[in-house]
Amino acid sequence: MIDLVLLGSGGNMPMPNRFLSSLFINYRGRKILIDCGEGTQISMKMKNCGFKNIDLICITHLHGDHFNGLIGLLSTIANSSRTEDLTIIGPYGIKEHMNAVRVLVEYLPYNINVIENPHGSFSLCHEYLKDIEISTIELEHSTECLGYSLYFKRCPKFNKDKATLNNVPTILWQKLQSGKSITMDGFEYKPEMVLGDDRKGIKISFVTDTRPIFSIPEFIKDSDLFVCEAMYGDDMDISKAVKNNHMTFREAANLARLGNVKKLLLTHFSPSLEDPYKYIDNATTIFQNTIIGYDQLELNLNFKD
Known part of the structure; x- marks a missing residue:
């Protein structure tokens, strides 16, 4: 089983009831983060996620609402007595940004391995993460931005x-x-x-911030969970979405439909979008199995034989 917590569902700036972009994944007791906006640590503490066993942090892009929580988080991980290496993946510029972070966080008892702008699919040489196939896609935003897909592989059946x-x-x-x-x-x-037939794994895709480009449906194809930005709920805000390189609920839902995903989780809401549920029909009329994200939302994905 894979446990997930949407730590932050907001975009641009934190709100009293909404922290910034971050998704927590717990797999076999080890932890993965996708994005680390302001409020990530607070949400993690509220859900008792634990800090010590974070092995991988994937940063979509270097805007503050996706990155600025990282400075404090790395310090907290250090205070948890962690000594194992930690891997951070990000777009062009992530190495330069991490060099700046290390000036502010001078002492860490663990090494940070930075992977900048990886292409295609790959796995990490890590005891706990080697069974996860990581894929990236270049998105269309106002800065270099990556989407991520994580495929959690399974051993074939025992024969x-x-x-x-x-x-x-x-x-x-x-x-x-x-x-x-x-x-x-x-x-x-x-x-x-001793091994027999293959067994299907679990695929989680995470896409933010971007316009709905043609390459996304193939990238997210057959995902068990598709986590997608939905900055604007109202169809009338399409001009804002185009101008700011974001998406509406309807556009995100259409990607889910084209990608034949099983479940869509909408997130990264504009501060002006006080009640995302008001616009849920704009998504569900296109893709019925849509969930409106909110901070500390928990989901569980189970392997199927």
Whole structure:
């Protein structure tokens, strides 16, 4: 199971009831953040998310409403006695920004690995994150901006008949199923000797801030959860959306429909959008399984056999 908390659902500036962009993902007890706007730490504390086991932070772009919470968060992680490396991914400019952050946060007991503007799909050489395939897409905003897709892979099903046919000792079954080759009594046992059919993983896509460009539907295709910016609820605000490189509810919902996603979570609301629920029909008439995001919203995604 994958647990998620929408830590902040606002854009531009924090409001009394709405912090800025951040999504928390808990997978096997390890944590991932996408964006880190102001209020991220407060939301994490309110939901008892824990700071020590954050292994990956993905920054979409370097506007303050997506980045400015990072300075305090890194200090808090340091105070949690963390010593393991932490990875931060971001668009062009993330290395320069992180150099500036290190001036303000002088001492950290852990190393920060910065990955700038990655292309395509890749996995990290990390004990807890190696089973996650990360993909990025370049978006259309007023600055360099990345969308992220995380695919949580699963090991293929264990095939007892195959293991027995290959004379694999039962004491090795569990380790081989986890993908590790083992040498015992001079013979190498490989995972494919016990593994059967593939099992579907879970795909989470996160897109903000951008106009609805043609490459997005293919990027988010078949996502179990599509988290998308929806700066403006009213269709009459389309001119603002075009001018500011953002989206309306209807445009986000249309992307979800074209991408054949299972669930759409709208977020990154304008400060002027006091009641996003007022405009939910503008999304659900296009894509029915739409959720209006709010701070500290919890979601759970389960693997299916």
